[in-house]
Amino acid sequence: MSHPARRHSHHRHAREPDAAGFVREVEHACEDRALRLTPLRREVLELVAAANKPVKAYDLLDRLRERHASAAPPTVYRALDFLLEQGFIHKLESINAYVSCHHPAEAHQVPFLICDVCSSAVELCDEGEVADLIETQAKALGFRAKAQTLEVHGVCRQCRSA
Template identity: 70%
Template sequence: MGEHHDHPTHKHGEHLHRHDGDAFVRTVADACEQRGLRLTPLRLRVLEMIAASGKPVKAYDLLDQLKDERAGAAPPTVYRALDFLLENSFIHKLESINAYVSCHHPEEAHQVPFLICDKCASAVEICDERVATLLSEQAREHGFRPRAQTLEVHGICSACADA
């Protein structure tokens, strides 16, 4: 994985984020320690693989990698690890492509939109509270009580557009 840096802040304080995989794993390990959560070797390994991928990764790709490293790796073991990471907001699931990506702010639960490139499958997390707030307000105005929020915008990233 190439080293990624945060993009500059854009107008109104929103950020487009990319990840430093090692720093991300350290942040999650620290958060687990602070919250008294058990980051088992398998959960840690799944987390490392997601962080190292640099782009969304599917569960069966994780399983294939694990089978090379651990005898007896099976789908339920991978899904249990993914469930733990999702429940604690350390990763996000991109529903539209059924893939997992590391979270830029794993120390806090939050709803964020993603820009997903249909050409290279990159996913960029946009950290802008206004988006989640606007969706929640609109839902309330319609008498709707939201439980979860997923916003995934598909298109072509700037790198693919320039190529």
């Protein structure tokens, strides 16, 4: 079942400190969509949610192996693929890392600000303006976009102040 993107009045989100609340929101979304959040998918989701910054798949694998010594890369990638496909997490291609989504129950496309010093990532909620602009210009060129994630690199306020 497809969920339309909602418009948000917030322009910027700090990383949510409530990883457990995020996981509960994903569990509810899975129930609403009749999806199976397996124990392994849930564990990978919890690890992504608990990270304070974008996390790489092999870091997730290392953490997963602390609980399941036999965990292998395909296991983690299958869980990540499910979570990505459902919109519960985002993949930041430029740094090959994953972050939890601030609105896991909604289909949406958002830009990210990524700090090249500390690797923090901030999800911007721009009310669809950037995504709509890209989509409109792509259509004008006869291009049919399937997905988009805008990643803007620079230096965050904390690193600039240090």
